[in-house]
Amino acid sequence: MLELHxxxxxxxxxxxxxxxxxxxxxxxxxxxxxxxxxxxxYRLSGQRQVPVLKDGDEVVPDSTAIARYLDxxxxxxxxxxxxxKQKGLCLMMEAWADESIGLNGxxxxxxxxxxHPNFRTxxxxxxxxxVVKTVVGSVPGDLLSLIGAGAGFxxxxxxxxxxxxxxxxxxxxxxxxxxxxxxxxxxTLADFAVAGLSMYLKFPSTLYVDxxxxxxxxxxxxxxxAPEYAPFWAWRDLLxxxxxxxxxxxxxxxxxxxxxxxxxxID
Numbered sequence: 369m370l371e372l373h374x375x376x377x378x379x380x381x382x383x384x385x386x387x388x389x390x391x392x393x394x395x396x397x398x399x400x401x402x403x404x405x406x407x408x409x410y411r412l413s414g415q416r417q418v419p420v421l422k423d424g425d426e427v428v429p430d431s432t433a434i435a436r437y438l439d440x441x442x443x444x445x446x447x448x449x450x451x452x453k454q455k456g457l458c459l460m461m462e463a464w465a466d467e468s469i470g471l472n473g474x475x476x477x478x479x480x481x482x483x484h485p486n487f488r489t490x491x492x493x494x495x496x497x498x499v500v501k502t503v504v505g506s507v508p509g510d511l512l513s514l515i516g517a518g519a520g521f522x523x524x525x526x527x528x529x530x531x532x533x534x535x536x537x538x539x540x541x542x543x544x545x546x547x548x549x550x551x552x553x554x555x556t557l558a559d560f561a562v563a564g565l566s567m568y569l570k571f572p573s574t575l576y577v578d579x580x581x582x583x584x585x586x587x588x589x590x591x592x593x594a595p596e597y598a599p600f601w602a603w604r605d606l607l608x609x610x611x612x613x614x615x616x617x618x619x620x621x622x623x624x625x626x627x628x629x630x631x632x633x634i635d
Contacts, residue, residue: 370395371422373409375402376578379470380431381419383564385576387435390560390611391445398422432462435557447557458551461558468536469565472529477568479526480588530590533569537597544603555607563604570601576612 372388374381374397388395400409406416413420413429421428421437428437439448449455540562543550550558570587571579591597 371398372396373398373400373412373420373422374418375400378418379473379565379567380466382567382577383431383561384419384421384434386560386564386608386612387438387447387557389613390447390555391438391442393438393442431561432466432557435462435560447555447560449551449554449556454551454556458556458558461550462561465558465561465565468532469562469569472532472536473565473568475526475529476533476588476591479523479530530588533588533591534594537569537591537600540603541597541599544599555611559607560611563607566600566604572605572608572612574608574614576608576614578615 370388370393372381372384372395374384376397376399385397400406400418409418409420410416412422413427415429417429419429419431419434421434423437423441426437426441428434435447439446449458540550547553549555550562567577568588570592571577571583571585573585575584586592592601
């Protein structure tokens with residue numbers, strides 16, 4: 369069976385899980401433990417980043433490379449178009465999603481985490497005592513922003529990322545006005561990249577990912593709840609309901625306690 373070595377909360381891993389579900393390929397997840405688990409991952413794949421797909425003796429790192437491999441090895445329900453123009457458009461949009469939505473989405477989510485106590489506490493494990501949630505929620509956002517500035521997640525960086533994401537979401541809404549999918553009449557890798565990578569902007573309402581129940585449906589204020597972007601979120605929710613399998617129980621073969629998104633900054 370296919371093995372996806374992953375972080376459950378990684379939006380790049382979610383992109384691959386969408387592709388696997390769309391192609392109706394059975395797989396099991398192997399949760400990589402941050403730190404020591406990444407040493408084992410390096411031995412397996414030559415890198416410490418997730419996702420990594422293992423298919424028998426084949427080991428494929430990187431979400432784009434995994435999608436290409438799956439189309440070549442398992443050609444049913446392809447995600448990369450055969451037509452040259454459509455293929456070029458699909459790959460270009462997928463690369464754009466990786467760089468713009470993927471990287472800026474992380475900054476915007478961390479900014480929201482810093483500034484909005486309700487969003488911050490929703491990310492905590494469901495077993496977290498109420499007193500701890502109160503303490504976490506009461507930490508001044510300015511202090512967290514100051515700490516984040518040293519890691520490239522300060523206020524200016526978050527604002528710039530958010531502005532870019534607003535333009536991205538506007539563009540996506542315009543593209544989807546007159547067609548069901550980003551490249552035309554059938555879903556492609558571009559759709560699954562955009563849908564999966566937008567997870568940090570707004571978590572799906574259904575628990576497709578093993579995250580605390582309190583985070584479902586929540587997202588970055590100004591992006592997740594802005595009326596002008598509602599058509600995009602409706603489109604993404606429909607894509608999920610059509611092709612993504614909701615969780616029915618634990619799927620990881622290594623420790624995955626369902627305690628929330630750890631190591632969000634490592635993809």
